[in-house]
Amino acid sequence: MKIIYPHMGTLTMVAEQLIEEMGQEPVTPDRPTRQTLALGARYSPEFACIPFKLCLGTYLEGLEKGADTIVSGGGYGPCRAGLYGEIHRRILNDMGYDPEFIFFWPPLKKPFDFVKKLGRVKGSSSWLDLVKIIRRAWAKLAALDELELLAQDIRPCELQKGDTSRAFNRGAAYLASARGLSEIAEAREAALQELNGVSWDREADPLRVGIIGEIYVQLEPFANLYVEETLGEMGVRVRRSIYLTSYTKHDVISTKGDLRSKKLARPYLPQLIGGHGQNSVGDVIRYSRTGYDGVVQLAPFTCIPEIVAKSLMPHLSREYNIPVLTLFIDEQTGSTGTETRLEAFVDLMLQRRERERELADQSGKPELPCSLTG
């Protein structure tokens, strides 16, 4: 099989390794570009969300490169992600393509279906081999998360703008080509060394912002217009509500989602609304309680779960005293406009922090504790 799959941040490297080690040929997707998006948007329903359009564009590029199979994950719950596979299939069939589609549902939702599809992709590898393959993939996933967290810590304090991103890219490339467990461990060491070699201001006290919202736009930098890097280079330490390892644990293996956020969201939004909408509500509360200066919500245009969550943001922002900026993203969203909005948001957070420090000085109260572990 020649397999194409969606490009979703660093997960792409792990997917490539998994497919290769199962004896199949990955048609590794390039990071999406404006062209990928335009291609996907041209053949998608107008009001489809941006992840749908980007995935379709990526599949079309992969099919042109010779892919004969499309592998992806299906969502569950009341959101269109559960219909992605079928709609993509119909669009591609209408265009004259006839690839094999393998869409995985979370194993606990449809265990037999999952095992059957895994059996198809794993080819002649034994189930024992598969356990070892998954172990290696998990080691890479964890190393990539560790690298991202360190980059998010260093970037706002770097002395030379862009050094962190360059070091991160070099480190990620080491991990991309590493295969066995010891190779992955060595690549992880070398990658962390690259980042630890960046000169940064150890006295700096950057703003802290939590990034919340839909998974694809959180994890794929092209889809979010590089919001994480942009904020970092504006002097902001970011944390996303979703990382690869936490997503795998909460949404793939368990399917219950991040229960910490869901519990906090319940008084405001008691039912599941699909995607990460309920989590977005709880995450605002979580970030406010751990001393963050603000929250950026990333929402694909027409994404119902994030639209519902957004309707609660003004209330949560007032009640928990934390500024929230919502960015709705589609193919018309430009990077300059987004950058201007982020700059204004950073100014607002700085002024707010200054005012709160003055008030704390006057009243003699200590400041809120800060946590970077969220």
Ligand code: SF4
């Ligand atoms: S959560 Fe939103 S963006 Fe993601 S698939 Fe569902 S509707 Fe689309």
